[in-house]
Amino acid sequence: MAFVATKGGEDAIAAAHAWRADRRRGDGEGCTLRQATTSFGRAIDRVMAEGALYDPDLAARALLQAEGDLVEAAFLLRSYRATQPRLVDARPIDTTAMRVQRRVSAIFKDVLGGQRLGPTADYxxxxxxTGETAPESAPDPVAAEPVSPLPSAMGILGGETLLEAIPAAGHDAPPADLTTMPLDFPASRPIRLQALARGDEGFLLSLAYSTQRGYGNTHPFVGELRMGEVAVSVVPPELGFAIEIGDIVVTECQMVNQFTGSKTVPPQFTRGYGLSVGHADRRAMSMALVERALRADELGEATGSPAQDPEFVLSHCDNIQATGFVEHLKLPHYVDFQSELEIIRAIRRQADEQRAEDGMDRKKEDGDDRV
Structure with a gap:
């Protein structure tokens, strides 16, 4: 059987792009940017998180260009971000000053400030x-008004010293920026959190699920899950003081996990932390569960599960790298395959020759036996 290369070159590639663009538009003008921004909020939030760039309009454009493929859209957004200049680093956001739209705690019923369901389908x-039902009536807008500030539900446990202090970064220097440097090991906690924050939501969800099924020593509770707007501020060099440049929506999750203690640390609750841009309960919760699992070694717990292995988790959670490595298999590998083909043919020839020799030897032995 002959193996030949498919021909077509630039014309075939251009035709493929044109076909895809025509299919994306459909019969009419297709989905507008405004429609995508207002109708696909959770998808846009995921694209922003995994694309590591907060801009709903750009994320919506990427989502439309990718025909709804979230990984491809995140890839487009991250590629665009890499072409933009870095003007100034923002200061760390203060989630305690969040204008809270949603805030729930699974460990306290009457938490200070109250439970706020916010925009959710949980209940x-x-x-x-099917579109045949009447639209739901709008709730009282006063009841849905964001609240700021709202005290943390974790303060109750911290006041009784039943909850560990916030884990240290492991060094005093400012944390490295994973968007400008390659991942290296051992990875500090800030680097782990950065990698998880832009990791693939499905991968994080599966790992988080595995820790609850016994592949990780965790028994988690949602201490607090909150979503809302936080201010972003920078310190321009020419001014020397902080100014607010805008607001972004983030989701923060603080998990509480049991810890039996060690020789130096009494039994207490430990923390798992997750923070994601946009409204992303599932992502923030998964991130918090995996982040806690990655701390097993430093807490002296038994390890061995996939979610407890930093190199396994952090090296494979980035879906941009993962899709590039998997999808590159679609590209031409003619030379490599021809080499493998010749190796297989040579091995089979050797095997056939060996079987033939073994057959002749058996015939000789059978002849000797008859004599």
Whole structure:
């Protein structure tokens, strides 16, 4: 059987791009940027998180260009970000000053400030909307108004010293920026959090699920899950003091996990932390569970599960790298395959020759036996 290269070159590639663009537009003008921004909020939030760039309009453009492929959209957004100049580093955001839209705690019923459900489908029946039902009436806007500031639910445990202090970064220097440097090991906690924050949501979710099924020594509770707007501030060199340049929406999750203690640390609750841009409960919770699992070694717990292995988790959670490594297999590998083909043919020839020799030897032995 002959193996030949597919021909077509630039014309075939251009035709493929044109076909895809025509299919994306559909019968009419297609989905507008405004429609995508207002209708696909959670998808846009995920694209921003995994693309490591907070800009809903750009994320919506990427989502439309990628035909709804979230990984491809994140890839487009991250590629665009790499072409933009870095003007100034923002100061760390203060989530304690968040204008909270959603805040729930699974460990305290009457938490200070109250439970605030916010925009969520957690308490609704998962019934498919065929469009035949009447639209839901709007709630009282006063009840949905964001609150700021709202005290942390974790303060109750911290006041009784039943909760560990916030884990140290492991060094005094400013944390490295994973968007400008390659991942290296051993990875400090800030680097781990950065990698998880832009990791693939499905991968993080599966790892988090594995820790709850026994592949990791965790028994988690949602200490607090909050979502809302936080101010972003910078310190321009020419001014020397901080100024606010805008607001972004983030979701923060603080998990509480049991810890039996050690020779130097009494039994207490430990922390798992997750923070993601946008409204992303699932991502923030998964991140918090995995982040806690990655701390098993420093806490002296038994390790061995995938979610407890920093090199396994951090090296494979980036879906941009993962998709590049997997999808490059679609590109031409003619030379490599021809080499493998010749090796297989040579091995088979040797095997056939060996079987033939073994057959002749058996015939000789059978002849000797008859004599």
């Amino acid at each position: 609704s029946h998962r019934l498919f909307d």
